[in-house]
Amino acid sequence: MMRTRPLKVALLGCGVVGSEVARIMATHADDLTARIGAPVELAGIAVRRPGRARAGVPAELITTDATALVKRGDIDVVIEVIGGIEPARSLITTAFEHGASVVSANKALLAEDGAALHAAAEERGADLYYEAAVAGAIPLVRPLRESLAGDTVNRVLGIVNGTTNFILDKMDSSGAGYSEALDEATALGYAEADPTADVEGFDAAAKAAILAGIAFHTRVRLDDVHREGLTEVTASDIASAKRMGCTVKLLAICERAGDGRSVTARVHPAMIPLTHPLASVREAYNAVFVEAEAAGQLMFYGPGAGGPPTASAVLGDLVAACRNKLAGTTGPGESAYTRLPVSPMGEVVTRYHISLDVADKPGVLAQVAQVFAEHGVSIDTVRQQGKDGEASLVVVTHRAPDAALSATVETLRQLDTVRGVASIMRVEGE
Template identity: 70%
Template structure:
């Protein structure tokens, strides 16, 4: 490539992230030219609606266009920040077919149809980079894909959604309820007007699929991820966690697991209790953090801002510089690695621990019945705490039992909870929460 010929960059989207990318491309043009070896020239910015005031983006207004399909055919690199499945998928496939490398922040599309994008990149001999799709500014995917390529990643625990971390953190620190804290997150701009994708775990599940695919060299789609959100987490759950010196977090968990048929992988998103001594417990507000366990490297943690215009733009521009250098050098970065092709295990085969709170009769033999219920499903009890309370209806004594189990399969633990709920001596299974990190 001619050393002085600019690389043509097309931007899809000019929202919070897209506009931040455009500004940094302009404001840091000289530095980026020095790092890449040739200038990076914005040849167009695709937007949904023409005529809006975009004076905060320091580019020639003529660069804004609603003709995204045409724009992607005349670029060397396409940067996509619009999100969603369509039309993003068709635009990126068209871009690669016309020889453009792609940088995307689209976690939903990668989790839905990543293999199709990888195949298109391979066929066209171009790059597909997506560091910004998970955990915003945090350098995470490239270390997993490249720095740990010679290691055996065993487990990933991640706080990958800032909205839910903010909500749970405030519930823990202030004692506020779920609805009140979500409203606070919305007022501060941490949550959308419709927070469903965050609080129901859809966003975290897409990111978990991407992390598992890279870490375990296996194709994992968003539909393979067991998903539970935080809408059912109560102030009582937060209080119970405090009694155990724990905090409640929504974690994306991906790990290798052994079964009777060999090794597989478990990928899930749900609330858990983790000890306050664990590094993830100290992640506050809307920050993200991902804890990685590998055979040789041991335990690693990646921490930082997981969303926002400038933080996410940092990750996008890091990818942009990488693929631009490849264009200049006539090389490519790593493509999809799915050689392991491990089975994604059914959720019931995943291993975890449970914290179970029971409202029971205060009489002899109840504890033995409860212990028998656990033993009948081969679930070992780690600790039991009992507290006598007053029945609000009869005024008589009742007991609150809190049981923490050793690790067992999800299926065995779930069956145990069902058995407990059927005992005459158990008035109510008050709460059930998984425990990790101990």
């Protein structure tokens, strides 16, 4: 049964992930051969800077001409770990045109253009796998696409960005402010020099788009995902969360709307109870809850980034793509048959935790409560604190549409007795 002609693999990108993929392919060649049913060999590695030292990576395979590599015609599988939209998109499309299947770790590209890439793969009878694009080594794409293919997923709720979880964990454990925690994350290599993609939530939003699309069998793009980063989260927010028995996490939340006819996808900081399993996800770990009709609540936990974990996910997909090549078949393609529309954030039903600085005089609470009532928002708890002539009011609402909650806050801002809105945070996971 064992085929002797090796399957040929082109590797696009040889940074932290790519070099680890090359290393494992070399050190575990026999295992990969046994698991695939044929030998697999690296036929070329495209990089931008060929001079850079890459320990354990065969120098003779290095090329700067990625396009020529994917056009060779004898490549069975292209692994794309460059990231970003271009040239990754053109290279993947060219790979399909030349008969290769593709394994990608590119969350931004998948979230932006997944439908077109899936269509290109299907047209050429090729596979497009991307387990590494969401939550690193944690199997999520395959379980959602395949293990839960007979179930109905209603909710995906998770921590899918390690950098921001590290920052929030530091803020929670040490009482540090955002910039101090970010500095520590940068010093330890958890945050990049330009942390925008992480701290503004772009990375998590791309993952939310991918997860929502797969979970609900529809198309969700990055632009469909409501996105708030964590740069506005203060030490005082974290302290408020603690007083409520909560902690603050940057969550990606994908939900089927109540009537089942639309979905929502969002990324924002939120308070979750300390008793929720996601509350104990520390440092740069990721964890994702999946709620399905029959399966109930499942959780997947593990390292969400880093060279070896991401390489593990890439190599799992490589084995699958190679097996399919040998069998002359492909794995499951895009499943977007439900065509469920994505509802705007205003229709999401959630709870708010609002801190107001108010004048310390009688009647303020009544006035504030009236504003909530006018917007149809029911109040769960109110806590008043006096501090030197001023007072603060902390209001936690019951569940209401986000639009009603945010209109309430807008009206509160206009009250003379409200000196300022110190913080607004959603409360999830209850």
